[in-house]
Amino acid sequence: MATFVSALRTVGQPCLPSLLKPNRFKIPLLLHPIRTKKRFSIPPSAKSNYNTAEEMAQKIRAAGIIVPEEIMERPINVSCTGGILDPYVPPEGDARLSTLSKDGLKQRTEKLRQTAASHLAIRKIKNYDEDFSTKTFPEKAQEIFIAAHNNLTSFDRHKLHSLVTERCYPEIVRGNRYRTIHWSFVESLEPPRVVQVRCPEMVSKGNLYGQVTVRMHSKQTLIIYDRFGRVECGKDKPRDVLEYVVFERHLVNPYGAWRMHGKIVPAWAPPKEPIVKTMVLPEQAVSLWQEPEDLNVESKKQAPAQ
Numbered sequence: 001m002a003t004f005v006s007a008l009r010t011v012g013q014p015c016l017p018s019l020l021k022p023n024r025f026k027i028p029l030l031l032h033p034i035r036t037k038k039r040f041s042i043p044p045s046a047k048s049n050y051n052t053a054e055e056m057a058q059k060i061r062a063a064g065i066i067v068p069e070e071i072m073e074r075p076i077n078v079s080c081t082g083g084i085l086d087p088y089v090p091p092e093g094d095a096r097l098s099t100l101s102k103d104g105l106k107q108r109t110e111k112l113r114q115t116a117a118s119h120l121a122i123r124k125i126k127n128y129d130e131d132f133s134t135k136t137f138p139e140k141a142q143e144i145f146i147a148a149h150n151n152l153t154s155f156d157r158h159k160l161h162s163l164v165t166e167r168c169y170p171e172i173v174r175g176n177r178y179r180t181i182h183w184s185f186v187e188s189l190e191p192p193r194v195v196q197v198r199c200p201e202m203v204s205k206g207n208l209y210g211q212v213t214v215r216m217h218s219k220q221t222l223i224i225y226d227r228f229g230r231v232e233c234g235k236d237k238p239r240d241v242l243e244y245v246v247f248e249r250h251l252v253n254p255y256g257a258w259r260m261h262g263k264i265v266p267a268w269a270p271p272k273e274p275i276v277k278t279m280v281l282p283e284q285a286v287s288l289w290q291e292p293e294d295l296n297v298e299s300k301k302q303a304p305a306q
Contacts, residue, residue, distance in 0.1 A: 003306060021103045021281075031177070033044070036237065036248075037224075038143070040081075042295050043256045047163075052062070052256050061193075062215065064084045073145065073158060076203070077167075078110065078203065078207075078250070079083075079165070079166060079250055079253070079256075080165035080166050080167050080225065080248055080259075080261065081167070081200070081202055081209050081211075081248065082167060082260065083262075084246050084262055084264065085198060085211060086196075086198050086200070087213075087246075087264050088195055088196040088213040088244060088246075088264055089197055090195075090215075090244055090250055090264065090266040091110065092266070092268045093268075094215075094242065110270070112157070112197070114160050117197035117198070118194075118196055118197040118198075120199075121197040121199035122134065122197050124199040124208060124251075124270065125197070125199055125251060126221065128208070128251040129190055129210070129249070132210075134193075134194045134197070135212075135294055137190065137194060137212060138192035138193050138194055138214050139192070140258070140295075141192065141212070141214045141245065141258070142192050142214075142216060142246050144163055144247065144259070144260055145216065145245055145260060146185050147159075147163055147165040147185050148160065148164055148172075148260050149185070150183075151163065152172060152173070152176075152181065152183070153182065153183050155176075160172075160173075162259070163259055163260060163261070164211060164259055164260045165259045165261045166217045166261055167262065168259075168261050168262050169263060171262070171286065176304070178227040179224055179225060179232070180224070180226075180229075181204070181222070181223075182221075182222070182223040182224075182225070182226040182234075183220065183221065184221045184224050185218065185219075185220055186218070186219035186220060186221060186238045187218065187219050188216070188217070188221060190217040190271045192212070192214050192215060192216045192217075193214070193215055193273075194212055194214055194215075195213050195215045195244070196210075196212075196213040197210070197211070197212050197213075198210075198211045199211070199251070206252070207252055208251040208252055209249070209250055209251060210248065210251050210258075211246055211247070211251045211261065212246070212247050212248075212258075212266065213244055213245070213246050213247075213249050214244070214245050214246075215242075215243075215244055216241075216243045216244075217240070217241075217243075218240075218241055218243075219238040219239065219240060219241070220239060220241045221234070221235075221236060221237070221238050221239070222234040222239075223235065223236060224275070226260060230276075231276075232275045232276050232277075233273055233274075233275045233276070234273070244263065244264040244266075245260060245262055245263050245264075246260075246261045246262045246263065246264065247259065247261060261289070283285070289301075
C-alpha cells in the first residue's frame with residue numbers, strides 16, 4: 001500500500017499544477033481580419049488645423065495619397081433637342097399685308113428663297129416617316145396644339161408629356177401652381193400651314209430630329225384666375241391670335257411621335273397683357289367675391305424721418 005501511494009505522488013506531482021491552472025479551461029478564440037471599406041481620404045481629426053475642404057485636399061496630396069477626381073455628370077435627354085435650331089423669322093406685318101401690295105410681294109419672294117432648305121429637310125424626314133406631308137401635317141399639328149392646351153387647363157400631366165417635349169413641359173407649366181386657367185379654341189381664321197422644315201443632327205452623325213414650324217391664325221379665349229378667384233389676365237371675349245408653333249420628332253426612334261416643342265415670338269409682336277398681382281389685406285376681412293376697389297382702404301402716410 002505504501003508503495004502504491006508513493007507511486008501516485010511521484011506521478012501526480014507534475015500533473016496537479018497543470019489541472020489547477022485556469023488557462024486550461026478557456027475556450028480558444030480565432031481572430032479573422034475582415035477588410036472594411038477602403039478609404040481614399042483621411043478623416044479630419046478633432047483638433048485639425050485645416051478647416052476648409054481645399055486645405056484638407058492639399059494636405060492629402062502632400063502626404064502622397066491618391067484622391068479620385070469628382071466627375072460632374074450632366075444628364076442628356078436624347079428624346080428631344082434643347083432648343084429651336086435655325087428658328088423661323090416671321091415677316092413683320094404678317095396676317096395683315098395683302099399679297100397685292102408691295103410689301104406683301106416682298107414677303108412672298110423671300111419665302112420662295114427660304115424653301116430650298118425646307119425641301120431638303122422634307123426628303124430626310126420622309127426617309128423615316130413615309131406618311132409625312134406638308135399638306136396634311138398642319139391639321140394634325142393643330143389637333144396636337146388644341147389637345148395640349150386642353151390638358152394644360154385640366155393639368156393631366158401624363159397626357160401632357162405625350163403631347164409636348166421635355167424641353168417645352170417646364171415652360172408651359174411654370175407659374176401655374178396656384179392659378180386656374182380657362183382656355184378655349186373658338187375657330188381658325190386661316191387654315192394652318194407649314195412655313196419652315198428643318199432636320200438637324202445632334203450628339204452623333206445620323207441622330208436626326210425633325211422640326212416643323214406651323215403658322216396658326218385663330219380665335220381663342222383665355223382667362224387666368226389667381227388662388228383667390230380673381231381675374232389676373234384675359235377676358236371672356238375671343239381674340240385673334242397669330243402663333244408660330246414648332247413641332248418636333250425624334251426620327252431615329254421608331255416609336256417617336258410629333259410633339260409641341262415651343263413657340264416663336266417675333267420681335268415686332270405687341271407686348272403681352274400685364275398680370276394684375278393680388279394679395280390678402282391683413283387689416284380687414286376680405287371675401288372671395290369682393291374686389292379691392294370696394295373695400296375703400298386708406299393708405300397710411302409715413303412720417304418723414306428726422
